Amino acid sequence: MKKEKQTQTIFKILKYIKRYWGFLGISILLSAVTVVCSLYLPLLTGDALDLIIEKGQVDFTGVFDILKKMGVMVVLTAFAQWIMNVCNNKITYNVIRDVRKEAFAKLERLPLKYLDAHAHGEVVSRLITDVDQFADGLLMGFTQFFSGILTIFGTLFFMFAISGRITIAVVVLTPLSLVVASFIAKKTFSMFKLQSETRGEQTSFIEEMVGNQKVVQAFSREDETLKKFDEINDRLEKCSLKAIFFSSITNPSTRFVNSLVYATVAVIGAFLAISGGISIGNLSALLAYANQYTKPFNEISGVVTELQNALACARRVFELMEEEPEIPDAIDAVVLEQTDGQVDLENVAFSYVPEQRLMEGLNLKVKPGQRIAIVGPTGCGKTTLINLLMRFYDVKEGSIKVNDIDIRNMTRKSLRNNYGMVLQETWLRSGTIRDNIVMGKPDATDEEVIAAAKASHAHSFIKRLPEGYDTIVAEDGGNLSQGQKQLLCITRVMLCLPPMLILDEATSSIDTRTEVKIQEAFARMMKGRTSFIVAHRLSTIREADVILVMKDGNIIEQGSHNELLLQNGFYAKLYNSQFALV
């Protein structure tokens, strides 16, 4: 079972490598050239040595001829080796690039259900660290695996050419080395996997604590978090030590086996030399071959352990890439053109976890251009409703229709294009202020951008930034205040003005003076546009055509402000509590 999975992983990797078969072909060809040339050298050296017998018995012209030949070989080999290395590099890094590229593209297709449920640090660790380790293993594999195998066969061939008997002895002893190597490799695979998992856990913890370092410090929790970090760190240290040590035994073990081979060659070779079967030069060449023959075993065993690690990492990356993606748009999915904004929710049921029911039998009819205010205590399901409207999640039962078309039958892209969304949690990408504003309309002119920024009252603070609209927003918008970030998010929507709006506490971090001004802009924007507004401002709520009062995931009251007050239900209570304050 386990082995099967490993083979699967290898096949997946091969699929990526296949794209570079040209380079791969050159690499294999050149490694053959390198191996043959470098194997021929000891033979030549041996020949030369046979011409150097003893005092006064040296054939200088013969030696010189051989050495000349060697010179040519050396240059040829070195050149082939260089090109081969370059090819290997190219293949490895391109494969890695492709894997990362596809993994990232996959990330963009994963359902929010997956992303909401997995620690970001873990996903990042798969895409960065694991892929990196995979690259290291792959490169080592390329540079040493082929030439290793070729060297083994080449050496056997050359040895055979000198002496069949010695070669047979060597061949008999070889499997010993392989058995040792594969035994250790098998043992270490699970250790590497454990190491990889523990590392993921740690990355996730680092992400959490370093990312929220300010809170950690505000509560003086440095010591406690450090303690917890150390606990994971200790575990990682222990399992890393195991993985590294046991895998590193491979090398000395195979080398020991190889030394035995070397000694055997020496004994048999010496006997043969005495009986005149081979010359001293031949013996020297044989010993050199025995040495070279054992070297690739060392390398391959080293590569095998590295590959084990790489495979474990690759598997984690592939796991991510094989996650169930968002259900793709149906082939016959309609492209939603400019909608007039009619939205119908029929009998909608939804829950994040099957055993915990949340929303059931929810009905709502929204006429074009209506303003829907959603109110309710925190955690009442406002955000869930937005998740469903935008189709970040699919409904479990019932349907949501826009222009009488089920949103599951239209392309996500066209659906989302028709919504403008401002969330309470602001998000800015690293890039310039301008980049952030034009997200919804990449081809906007400077005038349009400035006009939008003026409408959202962001222009005045942007103007004061060191580089104006070209100021770089730091990671996570670190150099802007929460309110400024929110203004930028509003500007984004102001610029592209889609037919439907979703404003989720869009102005919660903006001071009220500015908010009033923005509200005016919002009011203008909402004219003729269906809008869903999660808000706390009474004026916004009162001006809405329909107020949805939500509690525990369901709509408990629905109607205009006056209607709801007359009902004297939950809304009326909420409304009165607020006035009681004033």
Add this chain to the structure above:
Amino acid sequence: MKKILALLKDYKKETILGPLFKLLEASFELFVPLVIAAIIDTGVSDGDIAYILKMCLVLVVLALIGFVCAITAQYFAAKAAVGVAAKLRHALFEHIEKLSYTELDTVGTSTLITRMTSDVNQVQNGVNLVLRLFLRSPFIVFGAMVMAFTVDVKAALVFVVTIPLLSIVVFVVMYATIPLYKKVQAALDRVLAITRENLTGVRVIRAFNKEEHEIKQFNESNDKLTNMQVFVGKITALTSPLTFIIINVATIVLVWTGAIQVNDGVISQGEVVALVNYMSQILVELVKLANLIVSITKSIASGNRIQAVLNIESSMKDVAIDTDVEIGAQKESASSVKQTNITGLPEDDVIVAFEHVHFTYAKSKEEALTDIHFTAKKGEMIGVIGGTGSGKTSIVNLISRFYDATRGSVSINGVDVKDYPLESLREKISIVPQKAVLFKGTIRENICWGKEGATDEEIQRALEIAQATEFVKEKGLDFVVEQGGRNLSGGQRQRLTIARALVKNPDILILDDSASALDYATDAKLRKAISEMSDDMTVFVVSQRAASIMHADQIIVLDDGEVSAIGKHNDLLDNCEIYREIYESQFRGSVL
């Protein structure tokens, strides 16, 4: 690199024994060519079978000793490498926790994360390889040269020329590639940053249908990384062919010299074989070394990046628990003030005082706060209100000393905040930050951040005041909050962060716009509960909503970093235009 090397000190035994055993192994390897020469010159030419068998037994024994030495060396090397990596991660984590907000603002989180993970891994590999091979290879190279001298001085001169040449090649490649590897890591940082960004911003990206665009951006950075890697690869790929040429040319010269020496009767045929063997031993080692250099240059680059983090010094000097007498005396006065507090000072005891405070953020030209001057008395509620970017958060950040005032002073109980040890200062203060951050763990664990080992009653009381009892009752105190509190709604998260701050019964409570995700009714109940909680607690409420602060004992109205007015609600309505504007804008809403 210095600090990293210093860490190896803790593994003195391992760092010495590892290479030592490796060298032992190598020494035994160096005898092999001599044994072979003996077999050829004595065994084969005399036809002495017993001698040959004896020598082969010597070969096996040498191999066995080498095997034991090698395994021992591997163990020590792995132990030291893994240990150093663990210590490094610990050091980094500890160091990051000591950085002040100013440094955290400027460094950026994702690069800190790569440095703690991928860079540390590189260093671990590097240390492991260095201990295992880096000493061994030069040792074999020089050992082979020394052994060559014992065979024949003239032939050995070939080695003397070859070895420096090889060193030059190795060092030039290393020198050229270290800065390039740094660039590779920086490119990797960028790829990481985009990935993180896409995870946090997934809703916005999908709402704007920017997936394709993001993929394009990612691919650009990814390609840049790849090109960089391929480029560096091309340079390092030169190492092994170059060493190959040098060694083999040396072999050719060696055979020629050997031929002359044998012809003159200085050395034997077997000795030439030994010399050639030594040369090929050098080649084997150098091929290993060449591969090694790639890893080592990578780890040096990574090591430097780690060092760079460790070198960032906190711009905030903490007062150690036991410092010199002068500060000790001040501290004493601080604690004595506190003690007299308990015994009951007059009601108008000043707890927080800002004296002409100016504050500028690092890398910013403009002042965020200008000449802030006010005092807050014990048990008071202070409202802070003002426009976006008017400096509300900056003020409260100075109280907890997350930043140091550029000019002027902030004092608590009459002692400058800079003279308190940070931990005891923050002990007095509880803060509910704007962004409701929770951590992976149970609700109980999260609340206990505020007070280690709080009892269930204390927790329940805090939850009650924070208006969180209802949903917590439903989920239970042992409900596991996922990383970032993803499985809770914004309002639930916020109420838990409030409970977390309340559980320790602080002297000073700071609510930094921390009711933004709460509806009005909950917000009102919360404020009422807090005001009833304790008479001694001083509460700072930063808010956008006039309703949240209008009942405060003092309201500080900020405008563009300056105090526009301080006073009570009614005075401000009469005298402060900005306040009136804010108030009316909000309450006009309900009249309209």
